[in-house]
Amino acid sequence: MSDLEGISRYINDRISSVQRILYFSLAEVPHNKMKQLEQELDALERLLLEFEKSLVQQKDQLSQLKALEDLYQNNLENLQHLKDNVPAHMPHKCPQKENEPITTQNQAPDVEITQQETVKIKIKNHSKEIPFITLAEFECIPQYMKGRVTYEQINTAVQNINTAVVAKYKIVHQPVKTLNNHARKLHQRFKEQETKDTKGQYFVVEDDFREFTQMKLGKQLQGILNMLRHCQRLRELRGGGYTRYVLS
Known part of the structure; x- marks a missing residue:
């Protein structure tokens, strides 16, 4: 049987079979019927044992799934907290591009190359920056x-x-x-x-x-x-x- 409903139906059928045999056992039952009754009871006992074993396994799996669900929920809450509290300023380095003109607050780009200048002058970024406060x-x-x-x-x-x-x-x-x-x-x-x-x-x-x-x-x-x-x-x-x- 692939589901609990099917298992339950199967067990009920076995119990009904035993009950019928017991009902008829009130009269004098032939030896072969008594043997059939014992076989039915043995089969029902084995089925119940397997059912109990399966139930224990299902409980273990349910417990593991519950632990995974709790872990997932905890990670989800942590990710949401990180998303809601990402600092506006993160440590980074932004090197200046070579030959980039300089612009001040009130001034246009201020690099003037003379007409006689034929070779581009490469300006490297030699400045230093302070890290953001954590x-x-x-x-x-x-x-x-x-x-x-x-x-x-x-x-x-x-x-x-x-x-x-x-x-x-x-x-x-x-x-x-x-x-x-x-x-x-x-x-x-x-x-x-x-x-x-x-x-x-x-x-x-x-x-x-x-x-x-x-x-x-x-x-x-x-x-x-x-x-x-x-x-x-x-x-x-x-x-x-x-x-x-x-x-x-």
């Missing part, structure tokens, strides 16, 4: 330092700082003769801001935020910069009227 790091920042700043806001600031660093050092590492007037003035300003303590270091100042990003300078930004110092993404160097935010 959720674990953010939760470890003291509450008095975080204030009302959210996880998204601090990583948006990280993204803007990286934008400023990449734009600044793309100009710094270009030959001056390939820059237009505005970029040359920026190049000169960047060099003037360097000191012996910043040699080989990458840093930005507030003017760079104004030039290359839409960041609003103010108390909240200062708080975020303090948090980035706490997380060892930045350190400060002061002097010459500038506060330099050096990438760690």
Whole structure:
């Protein structure tokens, strides 16, 4: 039998057969009928034993399926949680393309090649970027330092700082003769801001935020910069009227 209904019907037929034999056994039953009764009872007993064995196997399979269902449900809930909580900012590297023109906030692409220049100058990306703050790091920042700043806001600031660093050092590492007037003035300003303590270091100042990003300078930004110092993404160097935010 392939299903429980069929098995049940078969067992009921066997029981009915035994009952008929027992009914007729009230009269004097020939020996051959008694032997048939014993055979029917033996067959019914074997069938019940097989049925009990099959039932135990089905219970084991049902238990395994229930465990798989629970595991599937747990994984589904975890995936949904991940989907609902994917950070807006993920660690990544976005190398600048060679020969890509530089654009500042108020300036068109600023690379000018002289008419006598016949060989394309390849500009490599020598800048450095700071990693985004992880959720674990953010939760470890003291509450008095975080204030009302959210996880998204601090990583948006990280993204803007990286934008400023990449734009600044793309100009710094270009030959001056390939820059237009505005970029040359920026190049000169960047060099003037360097000191012996910043040699080989990458840093930005507030003017760079104004030039290359839409960041609003103010108390909240200062708080975020303090948090980035706490997380060892930045350190400060002061002097010459500038506060330099050096990438760690």
